[in-house]
Amino acid sequence: MKKETLNYWNGNGKFQKEFDKLYKELVPSSGRAKTLRGEVLRAANKLYYERFNNGNGNAVEEAEDEDGETYYKITPFFQDLISIVKYALSGEGLKAVEKVKKSLTYADDPILLKGFDKEYETIMDSVILWVKDETKDEEIPSWYKN
Numbered sequence: 001m002k003k004e005t006l007n008y009w010n011g012n013g014k015f016q017k018e019f020d021k022l023y024k025e026l027v028p029s030s031g032r033a034k035t036l037r038g039e040v041l042r043a044a045n046k047l048y049y050e051r052f053n054n055g056n057g058n059a060v061e062e063a064e065d066e067d068g069e070t071y072y073k074i075t076p077f078f079q080d081l082i083s084i085v086k087y088a089l090s091g092e093g094l095k096a097v098e099k100v101k102k103s104l105t106y107a108d109d110p111i112l113l114k115g116f117d118k119e120y121e122t123i124m125d126s127v128i129l130w131v132k133d134e135t136k137d138e139e140i141p142s143w144y145k146n
Contacts, residue, residue, distance in 0.1 A: 008124050009052040015128040031118075032146065035137040037130075040088045043081040043146070044110055044127040044135050047100070050078065051120050074104050080146045087141065088134075093126025115140060 007013055023045065026038030060072040061091050072081070075087040086097050090115040103116050 003034070007121055008048060013121070014125050015132075018132055019128050022128065026131070032140070036088070036140050037134050037137055039144070040084055040127055041131050043084045044097070044123055047078070047081050047085065048120050048124055056104060057088075072104070074101070077109050077146060080144060084141075085123065085146070088130050089123075089126050091126070092115070092122055094128070096122035096126065116141050 007021065008016065013019060022037075022041055026035065026097075027033050027045070028038075028080040029050055033042050047059075048101045050056055059074060061075050062070050063073045064070055082097060086094060086101075089097060099119045100123065103119075120137050
């Protein structure tokens with residue numbers, strides 16, 4: 001019998017029950033959450049969804065350097081999502097966000113970045129634990145635009 005992979009994409013993440021409960025409780029069906037906890041959970045879920053549904057195709061855009069060479073850069077929308085998640089996390093979760101950001105910033109082809117799937121799982125695990133353990137509902141910082 002093949003062992004099923006534990007990930008949120010197949011509905012079987014490490015903290016799936018907590019995620020489902022918190023997401024239903026804190027994240028509206030559309031638009032921004034009312035609290036920092038909800039918005040960090042929403043942002044992490046958007047990053048995760050973009051990776052596994054779209055292969056990060058919408059997270060980056062092509063740009064040209066001064067020599068006319070094409071490269072990818074993170075779109076402002078996804079940069080903001082990364083920033084709000086980084087704002088909340090520390091430890092392994094923060095390291096995972098930094099690796100994902102770096103992989104998107106320096107990618108030759110972001111759709112081929114399957115080597116970073118573990119980091120997306122770590123981000124989700126860390127965010128869920130942060131949201132669950134955070135006792136106060138702070139306001140969303142004014143610099144956050146999404």
